[in-house]
Amino acid sequence: MDPHLLRTYLTVARLASFSEAARTLGYTQSAVSQHIAALEADLGLPLLTRRPVGPTPAGERLLEHAGSLLLRLDAARADLARFAAAPRETLTLVAAPLALSPHALAALPATGVTLRTLPRDEVPAAVATGDADLGLVDGIAAPSDPLRLPDVAPYTARRVAEEPLAVVLPAGHPLAGRPGLRLADLVDARWLDAPGAAFPLDRLRAAHAGPAGHGFRPALRYEGTDARTVAALAAAGHGLALLPFSAAAGIPGAAAVPLTAPRLVHRTELLRPNGEPTGLAAELIARLGAPPPATR
Incomplete structure (x- = not known):
């Protein structure tokens, strides 16, 4: 063919x-x-x-x-x-919006870097096809479990970070004072539909493991990529959102209640082509302090 x-x-x-x-x-x-x-x-x-x-x-x-x-x-x-390819003095990094934590941004070399945001599902392909030198991708996972990424080509994935998840809602919400919340208790709530900046609703349904297509009804839809805007919308009462704790920090009027069940974390991984990294790619990997790689 x-x-x-x-x-x-x-x-x-x-x-x-x-x-x-x-x-x-x-x-x-x-x-x-x-x-x-x-x-x-x-x-x-x-x-x-x-x-x-x-x-x-x-x-x-x-x-x-x-x-x-x-x-x-x-x-x-x-x-x-x-x-x-000759050694390069530049670096192209693609990242899913929620993968750009303060730690990741602080680790970027001072010069020579081009940073692009992409939907999380497109990051592995960009690295595999040479559109980017490195990628940062994130998702929901059980603690210490690797992300389930598409099998587009051989590449190396390194864990960069794991942090707790929080349900973001208005500070005056009846559930805002709880020590923790379970997804099972929030199935019938209205949620912000923000696939580019928060966890897509279909992934919440999968994490809940309830009946197919059941629950997590969308309220307002946000088509941007700024997680802090999602947290602000949740604070204003437009729907709940599930975000990493760091994304909800410091948003006026927002309460971030820990997700206690199912036991999940927000995980970020660094993707790179197989082989020894050089130049700015090696520098960024070292700054991120990633643990030993797991080849996929």
């Missing part, structure tokens, strides 16, 4: 348009049509309907494989390119 044809198919299916795919890929529309025809001939199956443009049942099944296949190829190319 030719990866160039597969990439064209993925683009046409995503945009639902041959002409838009041609513009995006820099091809003529005729070339895009030829790519799709060649891929269909190779597989012996129709992959797209033409009017309207959309995947056939076989095309839908191919879409389940295409993204991960192309990602693995891009990761392999980036991994091999590192053998010929």
Whole structure:
């Protein structure tokens, strides 16, 4: 299966348009049509309907494989390119918003660093494909357990930090004076829907292990990436939020009550390509004081 044809198919299916795919890929529309025809001939199956443009049942099944296949190829190319790469005096770090703790920010070298925030699910791919030199990713985990990260390519993950989780609510809320809260007691509460700055509601449902799709109803939706804004919204009564304790510290009117059950922590890991880090990457890793790596 030719990866160039597969990439064209993925683009046409995503945009639902041959002409838009041609513009995006820099091809003529005729070339895009030829790519799709060649891929269909190779597989012996129709992959797209033409009017309207959309995947056939076989095309839908191919879409389940295409993204991960192309990602693995891009990761392999980036991994091999590192053998010929000259030492660099710059560093590109990608990070999920909640992974940027004060400790991580203080550890950044003074010069030569480009920092980008990405959704947490995109950080491993950025490191694997060479779009970034290092990545900081976070998530909910049992104490001392590694994060469950996508298997996009071989890379090394190091624990940077673990901290307690807190339910953030208004200081005047009836539950604000509790010594701790359980997720099971908050299933029917209204929650802030802030997937880019707090833990997504589907992950809270999974952590609660209740019936599929049950509970944790969304209230206001926030599409930014600033966790302190989420804490301020919770303080203003727009919904509860689950955040690391450090993200809720010092927010006027907010109460941060420890999550006591299930027993979970906010975990941050540093991702890097396999091999010995050099230059600014090695400097940042040393400053973060990460423990011995666990190769994935």
